[in-house]
Amino acid sequence: MPESQPPEKYPVPKNWIINAVIIIALIMLYFSLTQRSATGSAYVIPYSEFKQLLNEGKLMSLTLRGNKAEGTLLQETNIGPQKELSRYFKTHIPDIGDESLLPSLEAQHVELKVFPPEDTAGMRLILLGLLPWILIIAFWFWALNRVQRNVTGGLGGKGELSKFLQGSTKTAEIPDITFDDVAGQDTAKREVTELVEFLKHPSHFRQLGAEVPRGVLLMGPPGTGKTLMAKALAGEAGVRFYSISGSEFIEVFVGVGASRVRHLFEEAKKNSPAIIFIDELDSVGRTRGTGLGSGHDEREQTLNQILAELDGFSGHEAIIVLGATNRPDVLDPAILRPGRFDRHVVLELPDRKDRIAILKVHTRKVPLGDDIVFEQVASGTPGFSGADIKNLVNEAAMLAARDKATKVGMTHFDEARDKLMLGTVRTLAIQPDERHRLAVHESGHALVAHFLPHADPIYKVSIIPRGRALGVTHQLPEHERYTLPEDYLRERLVVMLGGRSAEQVLLDSVSSGADDDIAQATALARAMVSRWGMSKEIGPVDLRDSEEHPFLGREIAQPRHFSENSAQLVDKAVKEFLGKAETRAMDLIISHRKELDNLINELEEHETLNEEQIEACLGKKRLP
Ligand code: ATP
Numbered sequence: 001m002p003e004s005q006p007p008e009k010y011p012v013p014k015n016w017i018i019n020a021v022i023i024i025a026l027i028m029l030y031f032s033l034t035q036r037s038a039t040g041s042a043y044v045i046p047y048s049e050f051k052q053l054l055n056e057g058k059l060m061s062l063t064l065r066g067n068k069a070e071g072t073l074l075q076e077t078n079i080g081p082q083k084e085l086s087r088y089f090k091t092h093i094p095d096i097g098d099e100s101l102l103p104s105l106e107a108q109h110v111e112l113k114v115f116p117p118e119d120t121a122g123m124r125l126i127l128l129g130l131l132p133w134i135l136i137i138a139f140w141f142w143a144l145n146r147v148q149r150n151v152t153g154g155l156g157g158k159g160e161l162s163k164f165l166q167g168s169t170k171t172a173e174i175p176d177i178t179f180d181d182v183a184g185q186d187t188a189k190r191e192v193t194e195l196v197e198f199l200k201h202p203s204h205f206r207q208l209g210a211e212v213p214r215g216v217l218l219m220g221p222p223g224t225g226k227t228l229m230a231k232a233l234a235g236e237a238g239v240r241f242y243s244i245s246g247s248e249f250i251e252v253f254v255g256v257g258a259s260r261v262r263h264l265f266e267e268a269k270k271n272s273p274a275i276i277f278i279d280e281l282d283s284v285g286r287t288r289g290t291g292l293g294s295g296h297d298e299r300e301q302t303l304n305q306i307l308a309e310l311d312g313f314s315g316h317e318a319i320i321v322l323g324a325t326n327r328p329d330v331l332d333p334a335i336l337r338p339g340r341f342d343r344h345v346v347l348e349l350p351d352r353k354d355r356i357a358i359l360k361v362h363t364r365k366v367p368l369g370d371d372i373v374f375e376q377v378a379s380g381t382p383g384f385s386g387a388d389i390k391n392l393v394n395e396a397a398m399l400a401a402r403d404k405a406t407k408v409g410m411t412h413f414d415e416a417r418d419k420l421m422l423g424t425v426r427t428l429a430i431q432p433d434e435r436h437r438l439a440v441h442e443s444g445h446a447l448v449a450h451f452l453p454h455a456d457p458i459y460k461v462s463i464i465p466r467g468r469a470l471g472v473t474h475q476l477p478e479h480e481r482y483t484l485p486e487d488y489l490r491e492r493l494v495v496m497l498g499g500r501s502a503e504q505v506l507l508d509s510v511s512s513g514a515d516d517d518i519a520q521a522t523a524l525a526r527a528m529v530s531r532w533g534m535s536k537e538i539g540p541v542d543l544r545d546s547e548e549h550p551f552l553g554r555e556i557a558q559p560r561h562f563s564e565n566s567a568q569l570v571d572k573a574v575k576e577f578l579g580k581a582e583t584r585a586m587d588l589i590i591s592h593r594k595e596l597d598n599l600i601n602e603l604e605e606h607e608t609l610n611e612e613q614i615e616a617c618l619g620k621k622r623l624p
Contacts, residue, residue: 019138019141019142019145022138023135023138023139026131026134026135026138029127029131043088043089043090044089044090044091045089045090045091046091047091047092047093047094047098049091050069050089050091051098051104053073054104054105054108054110055104055108057108058073058074059071059072059073059074059105059108059110060072060073060074060110060111061110061111061112061113062105062110062111062112062113063112063113063114063115064093064112064113064114064115065115065116065117066116066117067092067093067094067095067117068090068092068093068117069090069091069092069093070088070089070090070091071088071089071110072088072089073088073089172240172241172242172267172271172274173240173241174234174235174238174239174240174241175231175232175234175235175241176235177228177231177232177235178232178235178236179193179232179236181228181232181361182225182228182229182232183350183354183357183358183360183361183386184350184351184353184354184355184357184358184386185224185225185229185347185348185350185354187346188218188229188345188346188347189229191343191345192216192229192233192345195212195213195216195233195237195320196233196236196237198212198318198320199233199234199237199238199239199273199275199318199320200237200238200273202273202318212320213320213342213343214310214319214320214321214339214340215310215320215321215322215323215335215340215341215342215343216320216321216322216323216341216343216344216345217281217322217323217324217325217328217331217336217341217343217344217345218230218322218323218324218325218345218347219324219325219326219328219344219345219346219347220326220346220347220348220349221326221347221348221349221385222326222385222387223385223386223387223388224347224348224349224350224385224386224387225347225386225387226279226324226347227243227277227279227324228386229345229347230243230275230277230322230324231277233275233320233322234274234275234277237273237275239273239274239275239318240268240271240273240274240275241274241275241277242264242267242268242274242275242276242277243276243277243278243279244260244264244276244277244278244279245278245279245280245283246278246279246280246281246282246283246284247280247283247284248260257284257299257301257302257305258301258302258304258305260302261302261305261306261309262305262309264276265309265312265319268317268319269317269319272317272318272319273317273318273319274318274319275319275320275321275322276319276320276321276322277321277322277323277324278306278321278322278323278324279324280324280325281323281324281325281331281335281341282325282326282327282328282330282331284299284302284303284306286299286303286330286331286332303332303335306335307334307335307340310339310340310341311339311340321341323335323341328344349383349384349385350384350385350386350389351480352375352378352379352382352479352480353378355377355378355381355384355389356374356375356378358386358389358390359374359377359378359389359393360374362389362390362393363393363408366393366396366397366408367406367407367408368407368408368409369405369407369408369409369410371409371410372408372409372410372413373410376410377392377410377413377417379476380414380417380459380476381417382476382477382480388420391420392413392416392417392420395416395419395420396408396412396413396415396416397412398416399412399415399416400412418460418466419466421474422462422466422467422469422472422474423466423467423468423469424466424467425464425465425466426465426466426467427465428465428470430465430470435463435604436600436604437503437507437511437513438463438470438471438513439463439471439600439603439604440502440503440506440507440600441471441499441500441502441503441511441513441514442461442462442463442471442472442473442499442603443461443502443596443599443600443603444498444499444500444501444502444503444585444589444596445461445473445495445496445498445499445502446458446461446473446498446599446609446614446618447498447502447588447589447592447595447596447599447618448494448495448498448501448585448588448589449473449475449495449498450614450618451588451592451618452491452494452495452588453491454485454487454488454491455475455488455491455492455494455495456475456476456477456478457475457476457478457611458473458474458475458611458614459474459475459476459610459611460472460473460474460608460609460610460611461473461474461599461603461608461609461614462474462607462608462609463603463604463607463608464607464608469516470513473495473499475495486528486532486534489524489528489534490528490577490580490581492524493521493524493525493577493578493581494581494582494584494585494588495585496517496520496521496524496581497514497517497518497521497578497581497582497585498585498588498589499513499514499517500513500514500517500518500582500585501582501585501586501589502585502589502596504586505586505589505590505593506589506596506600521578521581522574522578525573525574525577525578525581526570526574527544528577529543529570529573529574529577530542530543530544530545530570531543531544535573535576535577537569537572537573538566538569538570538573541562541566543562543566543567543570545567592618595617595618595619598617598618599614599617599618602616602617
């Protein structure tokens with residue numbers, strides 16, 4: 001359970017109040033010193049008036065301090081403009097002295113007191129001189145106090161700075177997620193299941209002297225459920241789950257990340273058995289010594305601290321550290337060595353069966369229509385990760401809500417799928433001739449795919465602009481493929497160039513609409529030639545100039561390790577592959593011209609055609 005401190009709604013810092021009172025008192029003292037004469041209750045009267053009052057016998061007493069004289073007058077006396085009674089007065093005796101004063105006082109029987117002159121001016125100067133220093137020191141104490149509170153948070157609390165150094169360890173609760181919430185991923189589940197036993201009964205393992213892995217690295221494409229799996233492990237074992245993202249370790253200040261790591265491990269050790277989950281481990285665990293500047297210093301210190309903490313387990317703590325990454329290739333070898341993140345669990349993109357299971361998990365609370373066929377939804381979502389499927393269900397539910405439907409039906413899933421795969425529908429003012437060219441282009445793709453035996457069946461053709469595309473021909477593989485045969489790949493090239501070929505045959509010209517098709521076809525042909533040895537002239541030689549990332553599906557440029565002559569051979573072979581594919585596409589289009597015209601007309605009329613409508617125009621699909 002998280003630390004439970006009584007909630008302090010409006011915390012009043014008491015020291016702050018004391019400091020404020022001191023400062024106000026000092027300011028008041030300052031004003032009382034500087035304005036004493038102005039605010040005193042005695043009236044200042046001129047010496048001449050004083051003498052007159054004395055001679056009139058209205059003076060009762062007088063106190064002399066050097067040249068200063070103050071005293072009491074008879075009560076009914078009016079002085080100056082004041083009409084009310086006043087007893088006190090002040091006056092200044094001329095510096096040259098007044099020899100007649102003492103005799104007059106004696107004659108009027110005035111009570112006289114004489115004191116030596118006061119040196120108040122000096123005192124006041126000293127105090128005024130000291131005051132700024134007193135204020136500065138008071139401010140310094142106040143600031144120091146505040147910083148201290150920020151660091152320590154007062155008595156036992158958490159200050160801003162300590163919070164910053166400790167980072168935001170997100171959860172320290174026992175998750176209520178179990179392996180039932182993780183659909184598919186059977187291999188990964190099997191790998192981590194034995195850790196559940198260890199976390200549940202650590203003493204049993206200890207007695208037998210068994211060494212359980214401390215670090216487990218979960219690897220896989222984004223959204224495949226790495227975080228979910230880690231939480232499910234904690235939930236299944238009933239232990240606390242400490243989670244932090246690797247990027248949270250990286251701060252501008254060197255040492256903050258290391259401090260956060262220390263704090264995280266300390267907390268977990270205090271509450272063992274526990275699971276520490278470090279998401280995006282690659283952001284902190286990259287190979288060290290590869291960069292310059294403070295950013296890398298900070299990362300390296302953090303990484304060193306993680307390694308030190310992993311090494312520092314005494315074997316008694318029932319703590320398992322799970323790291324998640326989709327870039328295992330960039331991790332520092334030291335992090336992967338035995339004793340650290342030595343167990344590697346790979347989470348793959350779900351296949352059709354797993355996608356059905358994930359759909360079932362995420363539609364548990366969704367009211368579904370009777371027409372829903374999970375198999376069909378799963379078939380239509382190849383390459384979707386668990387996160388994508390969760391998103392699909394959510395999109396479908398939102399569409400149903402927008403339609404004011406009571407249940408989520410198959411149409412909602414279809415629409416949500418198209419939205420996620422192809423983008424949102426765009427309203428563009430497309431000119432009729434451009435629209436015709438679009439219909440020709442998409443029909444070309446569809447016709448070629450339909451008549452090629454190894455090509456994936458067409459699921460939908462549309463000339464409604466969606467996302468970045470003006471039109472789309474959507475094929476769906478009948479089954480999951482783990483390797484791609486040459487026949488299939490060659491036919492894929494033909495389908496890609498089918499749109500452009502149709503434009504050429506029917507409109508006698510080509511357009512920029514084939515931009516993406518050409519780029520994709522060239523990349524595929526290059527891979528066939530330089531990586532998969534599908535060109536007879538070149539043979540099985542690795543001539544790739546970039547590395548495909550295992551989990552991100554992106555190419556990363558690499559220095560070239562082959563000769564200029566080999567590069568030219570690759571270029572020639574790529575051209576040949578594409579040339580052959582284009583010729584084949586043209587042949588198909590010319591030989592099925594009638595069917596193609598049919599399809600173009602239908603597409604222009606309906607804008608979107610499904611499988612059946614396409615078959616109605618083109619006849620049955622040719623099978624291998
Ligand atoms: P990333 O690498 O981007 O951090 P990840 O692999 O950690 O992603 P998660 O955050 O665990 O992915 O998953 C995202 C969402 O996808 C989760 O909320 C979860 O509901 C859903 N999900 C992913 N895989 C599965 C699965 N196998 N079963 C059920 N739900 C899943």
